[in-house]
Amino acid sequence: MGVKVSMTVNGKQVSSEVEERTLLVTLIREQLRLTGTHVGCDTAQCGACTIAMNGKAVKSCSMLAMQAEGADIMTIEGVAKPDGTLHPMQAAFKENHGLQCGFCTPGMVMNAIDFAKRHPNASEQEVREALDGNLCRCTGYHNIVKSIMAGSKAMAAGK
Amino acid sequence: MAMGAPLIGTSVLRKEDYRFLTGAGQYTDDISLPGQTYAVFVRSPHAHANIKSIKKDQALKKPGVLAVFTGEDLAAAKVGGLPCGWLITDVNGQPMKEPPHPCLAQGKARYVGDQVAVVIAESLHAARDGADAVQVDYEPLPSVVDTASAGKKGAPQLHENAPDNTCYVWAIGDKAAVDKAFAGAAHVTRLDLVNNRLIPNAIEPRAATGAYSRAEEAYTLYVSNQNPHVERLLMTAFVLGLPEHKVRVVAPDVGGGFGSKIYLYPEDVVVTWAAKQINRPVKWTADRSESFVSDAHGRDHVTIAELAMDKDGKFLAMRVHTTANIGAYLSTFAAAxxxxxxxxxxxxxxxxxxxxxxxxxxxxNTAPVDAYRGAGRPEATYVVERLVETAAREMKLDPAEIRRRNFIRSFPYQTPVALMYDTGDYDATLDGALKLADVAGYGKRKEDSIKRGKLRGLGYAAYIEACGIAPSAVAGSLGARAGLFEAGEVRVHPTGSVTVFTGSHSHGQGHETTFAQVVADRLGMAIENVDIVHGDTSKVLFGMGTYGSRSLAVGGTAIVMALDKIIAKGKKIAAHLLEASESDIEYDRGVFKVAGTDKQKMFGEVAFAAYVPHNYPHDKLEPGLNENAFYDPSNFTFPAGTYVCEVEVDPDTGKVTVDRFTAVDDFGKIVNPMIVEGQVHGGLTQGIGQALIEGCVYDKDSGQLLTGSFMDYSIPRADDVPSYKVDTRETPCTHNPLGVKGCGEAGAIGAPAALMNAITDALGVKDLPMPATPQTVWKALRAKKAA
Structure with a gap:
């Protein structure tokens, strides 16, 4: 039992011994103790576990840790600047009250950053469609949509 | 330093956001204790079954499995069943039927998901493997899940002491007088309504980790919960028989509640008890499938509702018969x-x-049903506002006009159903909503829809809710087995900063900001100098918790009362320091002044003097500056408002699009408009979810939950809902010092009726069951065409 996996997580090289059946999210939360990545469902619907893998938003509950061998992973803990300054997308969520209980928030932010990079001038409807894989039960999405539109603008402006 | 502009009424950005945005939140599952083990519950796959035997031996042989416990083990250890916190007395003066609610099934499983055994192991994987190896010999029994059928003669019986599956028949009002009014009415509107069963689905699943210290003979329970002191009280006093001071309950960051995390659940008890048995922490986190089957569900009413009117549309009487499905067992507040x-x-x-x-x-044979965002009030609003809108249509009256003809305009107002409304202005919220929704332009928008081959409908809902529960004495007279006050403590530190402890619990509501605004304003200090602490029985003096939109109205008031005690004591200290009479000391935004002079002491100086009492009135005053208060409100608060919904329906597909949704609410005074708007958005979305896409379905024959995942049960996604137009009007609550009423549930209370009024208007039908899925709408249009 047990395989060794190695990858880069938030700029640091990590390796860990896992069972073959270990999910990437379990490795991140349990072994690496990066608990900002959350688990909200067991059918890949809620998106609370969204991380960036090689620059793309993926659901870390839907892949095995072994599948991330050699990958460059960024979790919510790696998004703000080293001095603690929020990323423009994080700042936009704060300024627009795009979060309430905070549980879906890391996944929302990770998805939003990837989306904003690819669609810097998205319409409200496009943002809503892009959130299809991220569930929030608190905000009604109104302020999440506002946050992502504002965050996208700020990112494009290179803030 | 005296501060400038008041913070109350301004959209201060949230203090709690940084930790949530950077992954630094600490939810229950994020907390790992040294040596922790993992629990997995074996749940009944049958809706109703006798449990003939449970064999543990194969499970215990699995690598890493430490223990397996069943209902028999709990009974042997004298672990009690879960209590119901509210006693309803039935129409014959008899107490409701309270069948036992064991934490692990004893002899019988009564719904799919009922806890049958628990397996505890070194790892989650090992616990799962162990749970798979527990052999339970079930003898399946006939089951009943349907609300309308469960109470009928001949239905499968769940509990020996509850004939016809009836927990109680309860009534309010003067039946004879109502019947007489109906007999003489010019018009009667009747609706047969179903309020669909919902599954709350906070995005953080329930979680509980129990720990025990032999050295201290004390337990700690970390749990995703809305009211840790209530959780502790129920668990220690009624279930485990433990001294309260030996149990600490911590509800850390909680990822949404919506009512579903008020209750004491079996898993909470089992992990706490088991932690002592194996002398290691026991951690359990629900997976989403478990949440679907085992979280307390909401709503589930079948109702016949009638409204009697005179020829002018003046309401004469209302008659309502409701059957409410409360599931297999009574959950904590289910009866109320x-x-x-x-x-x-x-x-x-x-x-x-x-x-x-x-x-x-x-x-x-379904999961227990209890309070879910709104809790009874959405069901009531649905009855009233569907009746009123339907009556307007039947009497060819404008739906706004029929409401105006019947509005309460004189306050305080005693209703015929026990409540005394303190204040309100229903014309203001109605007029505001009509304007903000541009109802005047509706005709043109409808024409435009018709041109595009679409249907358009307009619907209103003018809701009221009773929040800020409650006067404890009133609640007690109505059957509550607990008080409903709130507690707060203000601890001023020697250098003048403040930590406030509140019995309210924030799980998304932003209390760390809103309450800090209240404190900073009252004391006249920078908000950075105020921290709010909640959610830990070892830190907070006491608390009844957060539900029923009560936190600011009740918890906030307790804090204000403690703050006033701080200021009162501060005046005594300042009087001594300034060698003035206490009655001459005024407190204004951080400064104690001798009236009419320039003699003053800053708040920080007074705090310092209280803790370094060299020059201090020791003969009259204790050192220190730390006060607490308990507040028991004298009445409920009554938020109210009008919602206007406009839908467009595609007749070819039956798809309903919520084109516009406007909400104008009266929440009394508002502390943080940004947070209030966010609460409204969230509530509206849950209400729209109920009306449009959410519906819990159990299979009538097998009792299986057919909507057991996010792939089968549809909670709203971003593209299911519109951007909202929201605004407020303000009639301050008359009986709390902040003038606040509460805003957390309004959206979920008012939205379903507004939406269904709009959809039935678009379709030209009298009623339609919720959720109005494309299939339901399409079928209704087809049936109408055929007729």
Whole structure:
């Protein structure tokens, strides 16, 4: 039992011994103790576990840790600047009250950053469609949509 | 330093956001204790079954499995069943039927998901493997899940002491007088309504980790919960028989509650008890599938509702018969939801002089049903506002006009169903909503829809809710087995900063900001100098918790009372320091002054003097600056408002698009408009979810939950809902010092009726069951065409 996996997580090289059946999210939360990545469902619907893998938003509950061998992973803990300054997308969520209980928030932010990079001038409807894989039960999405539109603008402006 | 502009009424950005945005939140599952083990529950796959035997031996042989416990083990250890916190007395003066609710099934499983055994192991994987190896010999029994059928003669019986599966038949109002008014009415509107069962689905699943210290003979329970002190009280006093001071309950960051995390659940008890048995921490986190089957569900009413009017559309009387499904067992506040929190709201915003409501609560082979965002009040609003809109259509009256003809305009107002509304202005919220929704332009938008081959409909809902529960004495007289006050403590530190401890619990509401605004304003200090602490029985003096939109109205008031004690003591200290009479000391934004002079002491100086009492009135005053207060409100608060919904329906597909949704609410004074708007958005979305896409479905024959995942149960996604137009009007609450009423549930209370009024308007049908899925709408259009 047990395989060794190695990858880069938030700029640091990590390796860990896992069972073959270990999910990437379990490795991140349990072994690496990066608990900002959350688990909200067991059918890949809620998106609370969204991380960036090689620059793309993926659901870390839907892949095995072994599948991330050699990958460059960024979790919510790696998004703000080293001095603690929020990323423009994080700042936009704060300024627009795009979060309430905070549980879906890391996944929302990770998805939003990837989306904003690819669609810097998205319409409200496009943002809503892009959130299809991220569930929030608190905000009604109104302020999440506002946050992502504002965050996208700020990112494009290179803030 | 005296501060400038007041913070109350301004959209201060949230203090709690940084930790949530950077992944630094600490939810229950994020907390790992040294040596922790993992629990997995074996759940009944049958809706109703005798448990003939449970064999543990194969499970215990699995690598890493440490223990397996069953109902028999709990019974042997004298672990009690879960209590119901509210006693309803039925129409014959008898107490409701309270069948035992064991934490692990004893002899019988009564719904799919009922806890049968628990396996504890070194790892989650090992616990799962162990759970798979527990052999349970079930003898399946016939089951009943359907609300309308559960109470009928001949239905499968769940509990020996509850004939016809009936928990109680309860009534309020003067039936004879109501019947007489109906007999003489010019017009009667009747609707047969179903309020669909919902599954709350906070995005953080329930979680509980129990720990035990032999050295201290004490337990700690980390749990995703809305009211840790209530959780502790129920668990220690009624279930485990432990001294309260030996149990600490921590509800850390909680990822949404919506009512579903108020209750004491079996898993919470089992992990706490088991931690002592194996002398290691025991961690359990629900997976989403478990949440679907085992979280307390919401709503689930079947109702016949009638409204009697005179020829001018003036309401004469209302008559309501409701059957409420309360599931297999009584959850913590289940008994109160379809009675006290429901029938008492049937007056709505209207002067209806006579109301009679009869409620039959039935057990069924389904998950327990309890309070879910709104809790009884959405069901009441649905009854009242569907009736009123339908009556307007039948009497060819404008739906706004029929409401105006019946609005309550004189306050305080005693309704015929027990409540006394303190204040309100229903014309203001109605007029505001009509304007903001541009109802004047509706005709043109409808024409435009028709041109595009679409249908368009307009619907209103003018809701009222009773929040800020409650006067404890009133609640007690109505059957509550707990008080409903709130507690707060203000601890001023020697250098003048402040930590405030509140019995309210924030799980998304932003109390760390809103409460800090209140404190900073009252004391006149920078908000950075105020921290709010909640959610830990070892830190907070006491608390009844957060539900029923009560936190600011009740918890906030307790804090204000403690703050006033701080200021009062500060005046005594300042008087001594300034060698003035206490009656001459005024407190203004951080400064104690001798009236009419320039002699003053800053708040920080007074705090310092209290803790370094060299020059201090020791003969009259204790050192220190730390006060607490308990606040028991004298009445409920009554938020109210009008919602206007405009839908467009595609007749070819049956798809409903919510084109516009406008909400104008009266929440009394508002501390943080940004947070209030966010609460409204969230509530509206849950209400729209109920009306449009959410619906819990159990298979009628097998009792299996058919909507057991996010792939089968549809909670709203971003593209299911519109951007909202929201605004507020303000009639301050008359009986709390902040003038606040509460805003957390309004959206979920008012939205379903507004939406269904709009959809039925678009379709030209009298009623339609929720959720109005494309299939339901398409079928209704087809049936209409055929007829």
């Amino acid at each position: 939801v379809p009675t006290i929190l429901y029938a008492t709201l049937l007056a709505g915003q209207y002067t209806t002089p006579l109301i009679y409501c009869e409620v039959t609560a039935v057990f069924s």
